[in-house]
Amino acid sequence: MNLRIPGPTPCPPQVLEAMRKQMIDHRGKEFGQIMLQITARLKEFYQTKGDVLILTGSGTGSMEAAVANTLSPGDKVLSICNGTFGERFADIAETFGASVTRLRFELGKGAELAVVRKALEADPSIQAVTITHNETSTGVTNDLESLSAVVKGFDKFLMVDAISSMGCIKLPMDAWGCDVVLSGSQKGWMVPPGLAFVGLSQRAWDAVAKAKMPRFYWDFKKAKSNAEKGQTPWTPAVPIFYALAVSLELMAQEGLPNILARHERVGKAAREGAKSLGLTLFADERYASNTVTAINTPAGVDVDKLLAILRDEYDTILASSRGEMEVFRIGHLGFVTEEDIEKVIEALQLALMSMGVITCST
Amino acid sequence: MNLRIPGPTPCPPQVLEAMRKQMIDHRGKEFGQIMLQITARLKEFYQTKGDVLILTGSGTGSMEAAVANTLSPGDKVLSICNGTFGERFADIAETFGASVTRLRFELGKGAELAVVRKALEADPSIQAVTITHNETSTGVTNDLESLSAVVKGFDKFLMVDAISSMGCIKLPMDAWGCDVVLSGSQKGWMVPPGLAFVGLSQRAWDAVAKAKMPRFYWDFKKAKSNAEKGQTPWTPAVPIFYALAVSLELMAQEGLPNILARHERVGKAAREGAKSLGLTLFADERYASNTVTAINTPAGVDVDKLLAILRDEYDTILASSRGEMEVFRIGHLGFVTEEDIEKVIEALQLALMSMGVITCST
Numbered sequence: 001m002n003l004r005i006p007g008p009t010p011c012p013p014q015v016l017e018a019m020r021k022q023m024i025d026h027r028g029k030e031f032g033q034i035m036l037q038i039t040a041r042l043k044e045f046y047q048t049k050g051d052v053l054i055l056t057g058s059g060t061g062s063m064e065a066a067v068a069n070t071l072s073p074g075d076k077v078l079s080i081c082n083g084t085f086g087e088r089f090a091d092i093a094e095t096f097g098a099s100v101t102r103l104r105f106e107l108g109k110g111a112e113l114a115v116v117r118k119a120l121e122a123d124p125s126i127q128a129v130t131i132t133h134n135e136t137s138t139g140v141t142n143d144l145e146s147l148s149a150v151v152k153g154f155d156k157f158l159m160v161d162a163i164s165s166m167g168c169i170k171l172p173m174d175a176w177g178c179d180v181v182l183s184g185s186q187k188g189w190m191v192p193p194g195l196a197f198v199g200l201s202q203r204a205w206d207a208v209a210k211a212k213m214p215r216f217y218w219d220f221k222k223a224k225s226n227a228e229k230g231q232t233p234w235t236p237a238v239p240i241f242y243a244l245a246v247s248l249e250l251m252a253q254e255g256l257p258n259i260l261a262r263h264e265r266v267g268k269a270a271r272e273g274a275k276s277l278g279l280t281l282f283a284d285e286r287y288a289s290n291t292v293t294a295i296n297t298p299a300g301v302d303v304d305k306l307l308a309i310l311r312d313e314y315d316t317i318l319a320s321s322r323g324e325m326e327v328f329r330i331g332h333l334g335f336v337t338e339e340d341i342e343k344v345i346e347a348l349q350l351a352l353m354s355m356g357v358i359t360c361s362t
Numbered sequence: 363m364n365l366r367i368p369g370p371t372p373c374p375p376q377v378l379e380a381m382r383k384q385m386i387d388h389r390g391k392e393f394g395q396i397m398l399q400i401t402a403r404l405k406e407f408y409q410t411k412g413d414v415l416i417l418t419g420s421g422t423g424s425m426e427a428a429v430a431n432t433l434s435p436g437d438k439v440l441s442i443c444n445g446t447f448g449e450r451f452a453d454i455a456e457t458f459g460a461s462v463t464r465l466r467f468e469l470g471k472g473a474e475l476a477v478v479r480k481a482l483e484a485d486p487s488i489q490a491v492t493i494t495h496n497e498t499s500t501g502v503t504n505d506l507e508s509l510s511a512v513v514k515g516f517d518k519f520l521m522v523d524a525i526s527s528m529g530c531i532k533l534p535m536d537a538w539g540c541d542v543v544l545s546g547s548q549k550g551w552m553v554p555p556g557l558a559f560v561g562l563s564q565r566a567w568d569a570v571a572k573a574k575m576p577r578f579y580w581d582f583k584k585a586k587s588n589a590e591k592g593q594t595p596w597t598p599a600v601p602i603f604y605a606l607a608v609s610l611e612l613m614a615q616e617g618l619p620n621i622l623a624r625h626e627r628v629g630k631a632a633r634e635g636a637k638s639l640g641l642t643l644f645a646d647e648r649y650a651s652n653t654v655t656a657i658n659t660p661a662g663v664d665v666d667k668l669l670a671i672l673r674d675e676y677d678t679i680l681a682s683s684r685g686e687m688e689v690f691r692i693g694h695l696g697f698v699t700e701e702d703i704e705k706v707i708e709a710l711q712l713a714l715m716s717m718g719v720i721t722c723s724t
Contacts, residue, residue, distance in 0.1 A: 056419055234420040
């Protein structure tokens with residue numbers, strides 16, 4: 001089965017093998033060593049001298065954790081939204097009592113620097129900015145380096161959902177001045193879902209010290225004090241730690257520059273492949289993501305039927321739309337090669353031919 | 363290695379084997395079937411016609427979820443506390459803004475019915491009661507059947523931490539009138555940590571409809587509406603679902619009455635075994651837990667050294683104290699037989715002999 005959704009992604013065989021290891025004491029020496037080793041490696045990939053905490057939960061859990069640990073009810077937050085996940089970050093901040101302004105951009109486009117600058121100028125009381133680095137729903141990667149420079153020009157607190165970008169798309173956390181950077185195990189990290197990661201700058205810890213939103217399970221201070229002992233405050237999803245230790249070793253062997261270059265190649269293969277079939281891309285190519293590609297559903301095509309044919313006849317799992325966009329999506333992150341994507345494009349061609357949507361090989 | 367802590371517990375080989383299965387689409391048919399099958403089985407073990415939700419997180423996560431979904435800031439809560447986990451439930455309710463009264467009982471004793479009755483009589487404004495069915499820190503099982511009758515006599519909302527009891531110690535949720543009943547995958551269910559379960563009565567759903575504490579990741583309504591489609595609102599810890607499907611099948615084959623009887627036998631084996639070495643039990647035997655036994659650290663013994671000798675020389679992992687109690691603990695729940703516990707007692711005897719604490723075989 002060629003599983004090509006934007007997470008969970010397939011796992012390498014060595015990673016799956018690690019998952020079958022028997023349980024150990026999560027407050028014992030062996031777990032402590034795994035925890036310390038993983039944390040050190042994650043910090044390398046985050047390119048941060050700050051902290052990277054490991055939480056048991058999904059990426060959305062880490063978004064809630066980021067909000068509840070660094071904000072107080074009534075805090076003014078500017079949420080940059082150009083898709084489902086940008087809206088989700090805003091929803092969470094609102095649910096926990098922040099005063100959220102949503103700065104919306106056209107779906108499929110990147111957030112515009114000038115508009116963000118204007119919004120920050122217009123309201124000096126804004127304290128924090130949330131942004132989705134890679135918007136999985138539309139296949140857009142926002143220009144975080146430039147956006148961060150704008151946000152930092154106004155000295156605002158910057159929270160980044162990098163759930164589907166960290167480890168696959170360039171994001172040096174410290175160099176780009178990000179305060180909170182989120183990721184999830186089932187994305188670029190090539191392990192099953194169950195863990196989320198939170199990178200925190202010193203400024204983030206200062207925010208934690210003042211923040212008054214309620215948190216217990218997600219409490220960053222408890223996570224940090226426990227991590228220093230090689231533990232987690234609550235019982236962690238132990239097997240995903242086993243898996244992560246193996247996958248981070250594989251990633252270190254490949255090296256971050258090579259991993260980023262591979263994602264560039266597979267991203268390009270997905271876009272060029274789709275276009276070679278006469279399909280059109282949802283995202284403006286200037287902002288095209290190298291981890292997920294959203295393809296416009298051709299006129300008259302029942303997308304559910306297309307995805308079912310791909311699954312049942314061509315062993316290929318693609319993702320449906322997450323939102324109102326009339327698209328289907330190819331995930332190409334983590335354990336993925338250009339060959340995997342070529343197979344997706346071949347399957348897509350055959351499925352579209354069987355549906356009578358395209359008539360000849362290209 | 364004989365891992366005998368109160369979770370994570372060892373997993374049967376078939377369960378570990380299931381953990382290595384490749385990832386699938388968590389919004390696809392196959393996952394939906396697993397989800398529906400697991401949910402139906404969990405309801406059988408919970409003995410409820412209500413709902414059982416599956417959340418990705420630890421047992422503590424489910425406690426936070428229970429609080430945030432059913433209470434509003436300012437709600438008056440009576441927290442029955444006779445150990446670390448009873449206090450934790452109270453801490454969480456307080457953190458989220460409830461007005462908590464802690465009704466404390468001596469550690470190692472069960473909560474007393476008359477005292478609970480008096481507390482409920484004394485303050486009619488109490489809306490909800492939290493209780494730990496099985497207090498893992500002290501090895502006490504509270505008499506939930508009787509306590510629930512008292513609480514229900516006052517028509518209060520009852521939230522039960524059954525994290526280390528459900529599936530191993532008798533707890534028919536509906537028959538005993540419990541509104542929220544929590545459990546965790548790494549306890550009696552014989553699977554790795556990563557999932558938590560929440561049983562909910564109709565009254566619990568009525569509480570959810572009125573509750574104003576903030577929740578997003580843990581939102582029960584989102585979990586329920588997604589579960590009806592065989593999905594979870596956020597990306598779930600997929601491999602633990604694979605494992606749980608296998609373990610629930612094993613549990614169904616054994617049958618709940620046999621499982622409960624086995625836990626009675628291993629509980630007794632742990633207590634009798636400890637006493638046969640001249641050790642004393644922390645918990646009043648009238649309330650002795652069949653899933654965890656806390657043993658008083660003999661005078662003059664360095665408990666860390668004892669646990670290290672057990673681990674390094676006798677391949678036996680026991681748990682240290684969780685709190686101020688001078689104890690160490692044997693977990694005997696889930697994948698456990700009397701033989702496993704006999705081996706623990708043998709190891710304990712040899713370790714204590716090597717430390718000069720006991721001098722002859724018994």
